[in-house]
Amino acid sequence: MKDLSSPRPKGAIVDYGLGNLFSIRRACDYAGISVTVTSSKEEILGADLVILPGVGAFGDAMATLNRLDLIGVLQDVAASGKHLVGICLGVQLLMTESSEFGRHRGLGIIEGPVVRFENPLEESRLLKVPQVQWNRIVRPEGPERKNEGWKGTPLEGVVEGEFFYFVHSFYVCPTDRSVVLSMSRYGGIEFCSSLRQGNVFACQFHPERSGPVGLKIYNNIARIVGVIKGERAA
């Protein structure tokens, strides 16, 4: 018999040929999310949770998603209220457009551009681009800084200022600042390091490569997806 009180969430990692999907799969295993690595429309649409990973170039990734006919599928997932998680290049692909090697349209799920780190300077030392390092995340300042912190989000339980692993040359600039979940800083440039808009959560860092604190995010995602699946089943 199916146990409806603790359903095991079903996840789909979108496979479009780039990036290390295996470390994401390992982190999902750890968090009790049963995942398939797939480029099949049916499997993606049938999942409770869709993870859009990615490394490499924005234009190439969009071209591949287009060739696999997955652009509309991912837009449908976002609109359906299902959980959509973007990681690294995956957060950038959600945006309206990127200026990486020319102009490219993104999935347009989150409004705003993707821009490059321009001359990140730290104490007169020009930092390397890409940023390859562990960096801190904090909640954004300003009116959008909510008092309840990260409670109820995939970052619940993460202490502000904890370190995550980043590898990227570009970052996202959401037009609606209220979707910004965390900010980070590289060579004086403050950038959005994770965001949430309704059922969409995405981060520039790699939680699956960020040790115990990163696994906490996968556990949170599993819980959030599991609870909602449980409510639907009940």
Place this chain on the structure above:
Amino acid sequence: MNIRIIPRLDIKGPNLVKGIHFEGLRVLGKPEDFARKYYEDGADELIYMDAVASLYGRNSLLDIVERTSQEVFIPLTVGGGLRSIEDIRKALRAGADKVSLNTAAVGRPDLIREAARAFGSSTIVVSVEAIRKEDGSYEAYVDYGRQRTGLDAVEWARKAADLGAGELLVTSIDREGTGKGFDLELTRQIAEAVPVPVIAAGGAGCLSHILEVISEGRADAVCVASLLHYHYYKEHEYQDGDFATEGNTEHLRRKTSFSKIKEVPLSEIKKSLLAHGVGCRRQGHGHPEKARGL
């Protein structure tokens, strides 16, 4: 920025080994045990380097990678003997996050371009292993430091970055395993020649060597081996099943010291960096007030 400290584990068959100038390899134990310990201690990444390029066969590197990646959730770079796109794919599939290329990339530089296109630049690390020549320039070597190439190491590093390497691992073979300190000149020349991050390797014998290669060598990350291995090796309770009988293992029972190396745990390295104003990640040290000041 935050400097990464990256333990490098050289692997021969099922064993973690360490030599001097990549020679005279001593067996230190099971790589998985060391990897797990370094992960728990807050290593920022790990590098597995196959000393004999035995990618396939029993107890191959890939089996060790697979076991490690199930319990270690930080970036893992795998190198040694990777010759083709298919080899790289297998390493990634076993759980590597990045691969390190040297011999095959020198033999056919376009492999770097093809690999970067197939897997993304950030997945491709090119390992530049160099020996200082009499005139002060550096020559690149391949085959785990055994074979000269005639290439100027700095020129080769620049070319590798142009072709799409996401990072460069720069090892001084002269210093490797000696504990005499990094080759600061080599590291700085390459760090200043390329736009991508440089990981300095070869020679760490004490904490001040690490500080030097960051400030004077301009390294973005520092690779350490003996320093950490010899510390853990002294603490570790070995069991007979811990290492295969092949190789030199007598020192494991006697717990011999290695004179030039002042071994330290990872936590000491990070403490020392922070005490000298060098940023680095500390595990479980989230701090809202400090973070805002950054």
